Amino acid sequence: MSDTAISSIDQMTEEALLGEAKRQAGLGDFGDLWFLEPMGKLLESIHKEAKLSPAGVAGQGARIVHGLVSRLRLQDALKRNPEIHDEKVTVAGTIVGLPRTGSTMFHRMLSNAPGINSIKWFETQFYAPFAGEERGDPVERRRLATEVMDGYVKAGMMSIHPFAIDAPDEEIIIMDQFFVGTMPESAMYVPSYSNWLSSFDHTKAYQDLKTILKFFQWQDKGRQGKRWILKTPGHLPTLDTLFKVFPETTVITTHRDPIQTVPSYCSMVNSLVHMNSNDVDDVGVGRFTEKRWAGFLERYEAARERIGRHRFIDIKYEDLLKAPLEQARPVLAKLGIEMTEEVENAMKEWLSENARENRAAHHYTLEQFGLSTGELERDFESYRERFILS
Numbered sequence: 001m002s003d004t005a006i007s008s009i010d011q012m013t014e015e016a017l018l019g020e021a022k023r024q025a026g027l028g029d030f031g032d033l034w035f036l037e038p039m040g041k042l043l044e045s046i047h048k049e050a051k052l053s054p055a056g057v058a059g060q061g062a063r064i065v066h067g068l069v070s071r072l073r074l075q076d077a078l079k080r081n082p083e084i085h086d087e088k089v090t091v092a093g094t095i096v097g098l099p100r101t102g103s104t105m106f107h108r109m110l111s112n113a114p115g116i117n118s119i120k121w122f123e124t125q126f127y128a129p130f131a132g133e134e135r136g137d138p139v140e141r142r143r144l145a146t147e148v149m150d151g152y153v154k155a156g157m158m159s160i161h162p163f164a165i166d167a168p169d170e171e172i173i174i175m176d177q178f179f180v181g182t183m184p185e186s187a188m189y190v191p192s193y194s195n196w197l198s199s200f201d202h203t204k205a206y207q208d209l210k211t212i213l214k215f216f217q218w219q220d221k222g223r224q225g226k227r228w229i230l231k232t233p234g235h236l237p238t239l240d241t242l243f244k245v246f247p248e249t250t251v252i253t254t255h256r257d258p259i260q261t262v263p264s265y266c267s268m269v270n271s272l273v274h275m276n277s278n279d280v281d282d283v284g285v286g287r288f289t290e291k292r293w294a295g296f297l298e299r300y301e302a303a304r305e306r307i308g309r310h311r312f313i314d315i316k317y318e319d320l321l322k323a324p325l326e327q328a329r330p331v332l333a334k335l336g337i338e339m340t341e342e343v344e345n346a347m348k349e350w351l352s353e354n355a356r357e358n359r360a361a362h363h364y365t366l367e368q369f370g371l372s373t374g375e376l377e378r379d380f381e382s383y384r385e386r387f388i389l390s
Contacts, residue, residue, distance in 0.1 A: 006061030286369020
């Protein structure tokens with residue numbers, strides 16, 4: 001990502017960030033300004049609650065400017081190539097579930113099946129074309145994404161979320177650049193922003209995501225006519241909007257006991273928050289994160305009832321580890337893809353080349369975050385009874 005002139009918390013203002021983005025991109029049209037509201041709420045929370053260190057200010061300032069630059073570049077591409085809007089996008093499946101439930105492995109395996117499109121990691125980092133980029137040849141974006149990936153490798157991020165330049169990855173990284181989603185709260189303590197976001201209408205964010213998928217199809221003709229499969233835990237609280245913008249989709253949920261997954265996720269978030277702040281309340285971060293995901297699952301369960309259970313497929317983590325191909329069969333059938341020998345061999349090849357990695361263990365206690373097993377059992381009681389214990 002480009003260096004940014006944002007070097008102090010006082011410079012993290014809407015005016016300064018928009019101005020820096022315009023300077024870096026050499027462009028001035030952001031298109032629809034709907035994103036200014038969530039951006040403003042995030043900035044308010046950063047100033048009030050995040051207690052960013054100098055490194056945190058530099059990193060988060062660069063992140064915000066980067067998202068604004070990408071928006072400027074995409075808007076410029078859409079004006080020069082209005083036919084992008086005519087692309088027909090089909091999101092056949094969307095994988096959701098708590099973090100640490102096998103969703104990444106399942107997403108990448110399914111994405112290896114012929115006929116499936118997925119967003120590539122380098123595209124999540126740089127979704128918009130650079131100046132002078134030829135259609136279908138994102139060489140500079142790939143080069144810069146490689147530099148970003150090398151930095152993540154050195155920082156030890158591969159043990160948390162393994163990735164490769166062309167591997168499928170999460171659209172939440174793109175939506176974060178619209179200032180919606182769960183990424184800010186996984187790197188900073190911004191509870192007022194997160195709470196506000198719970199009642200924000202995400203429709204335009206999902207519409208922007210759809211436009212970006214259209215751009216990916218337009219740029220790479222090999223993707224045209226194929227079905228997209230998306231994946232991120234961040235869709236759990238916004239399923240109604242997901243279905244409104246992508247009414248053709250089926251939601252595939254990977255289920256694992258939150259008693260096992262949520263404390264581990266709290267530990268990961270706490271580690272990331274410490275990277276951006278020298279003044280972290282471990283209990284505050286842990287308890288907020290635990291309550292937040294308990295709320296996400298409550299909204300998920302309610303959405304299933306409104307939308308209709310027939311629009312959902314459930315996959316248990318234990319079954320996914322034991323027999324991944326068997327779990328893939330009904331999913332692919334629902335997505336309209338026959339499990340031919342070619343499809344099965346493609347997924348078998350991926351599985352053989354991507355044996356489950358041995359991740360570095362997270363060392364933590366529930367007490368470190370002010371939590372207890374009994375509290376987790378109470379907060380996730382409905383979900384566990386329905387999807388884990390039954």
